[in-house]
Amino acid sequence: MKKTLFAALAAMTLTVCSSAYAEDLEFLLHNDSSSDLVEFNISPASSDDWEEDLLADGYLAPGYETGVDIVDGLTTCIYDIRGIFADGSEAEDFGLNLCDLGEYTFTD
Incomplete structure (x- = not known):
């Protein structure tokens, strides 16, 4: 079963925190679709379950982008x-x- 990630959305930056034993992963998330992105999940490919929603009651409007940092302690x-x-x-x-x-870019 997957390790639960904790998420916080602040100043248009998503940060996932648990342990910092592995190198942090960073990427830019774009919403180039025609609809608000209202839920966003990232999970290790080895898992069968989705981690919690990283937008946590927020959203990413069309045409906007945000930075995503993954600090989950995994080596993958x-x-x-x-x-x-x-x-x-x-x-x-x-x-x-x-x-x-x-x-990464979401499109229609």
Whole structure:
């Protein structure tokens, strides 16, 4: 079972904190879709469950971006991403190498 991540949204930066034993992962998240991003999850690819919502009652409007820092203490770079939008649509992407990614964009 996955280790629970703790999230905080402040000054348009998402930060996931638990342990700092592994190198931090950072990337830029873009919402180029036509709907507000209302839920955002990142989970290690080895897990069968989604971690908690990193937007935590917030949202990312179309045309905006935010920085994401993952400090989960894991030594993996491979994660799955899920976004849920205000219009009811959902997007999932699996097996992403976040160490090399640099940025991720949700589109329609």
